Amino acid sequence: MKLITQEEADAHQAAVVRGGVRGLLTGACVAIPTFTTAYYKTTYYRTLPLPLKAFGVVIVLVPSMIISAEKAGTDFEKAQWRGSGQDELNAIELRERRKWESMNREEQIKSWAKDHQYSLVGGAWAVAMVGSFGFVWRRPGLTTVQKLINARIIAQTLTIGLMLGAMALTYVDPEHTPPKEPDHSWADMLERDATDKERAEREQAREKLLKAHEKFREGQKASAKVVA
Missing domain, CATH: 4.10.860 (DNA Excision Repair, Uvrb; Chain A)
Known part of the structure; x- marks a missing residue:
């Protein structure tokens, strides 16, 4: 397990704050014109008490801010993955996309609603x-x-x-619910690391063999000159 540094924690916090501010501004861009139009166009809205009007603004701004901040934090974390971790994320995303494409419309709606x-x-x-x-x-x-x-x-x-x-x-x-696939992410990552290590060892052995072959040919050429 990788321990994050203070710089990485600060960067994550900054990304979350930026996402929250971005979501707050987005919610404000939606809420302010909507409620302003309702105030000038609807007599009923103008008669509502101020706490209820404020509540309407809050339920737009707060969820927008929270969702945007959480998404920014998740995107930042994904961007920090390297090597086998990034390969595993890409593999999981590919499996999820193929699974989604194999569903019919009803299954897609149910899956989206569950998630x-x-x-x-x-x-x-x-x-x-x-x-x-x-x-x-x-x-x-x-x-x-x-x-x-x-x-x-x-x-x-x-x-x-x-x-x-x-x-x-x-x-x-539950009888018609397919069993959840086991998470083999760590096993996949270890297997991928082992494969990468074996590939690197083969490349090193190949380079050594080429160098030895070149030295042998150079030795043959030197022997031929001596004989001549």
Whole structure:
């Protein structure tokens, strides 16, 4: 296991911060025009309380910042791989791409949903919160506290349903779920290293043989001159 240096840790941290700032700016470029347009074009949006408007901005900016920062950190880590590690990453990526191409449309949708189930639940939760607040806020005869409680209950109910759906995607029909392929990455890397070592040894032996052959020919030429 390779121990990272302080410089590498600082570089990783800088990459994560840059990714977070980039995601924050991207979210702001989406949120500011959207909510500004809603403010000037929609009377209903202007009547919403300030905390709810701020919440709408936050649920756009924060996920965008976190996702972008995490992706920047992952990309930085992948860029540091060299030699056998990089070869193994390329091999894994190739296997995943071939597996994806061999699936039909339904299998691709299920596979994508399984891989991104937490993102789907989180995004659906944010949409459910905003939708429930907007739905409840239009109901007359309720106080602000009652509206907040009702909106929270509706959002929690929808979130629980989404989580159950995500669990169903993971655990439903286990008999038809193909077994997970064992991870032979370390074995593959060791085998590749051994192959590279053998290839290098063969090259060295070949070079030594060529040098010996050249010396032999030079010796033959020298002997022929002496005889002549």
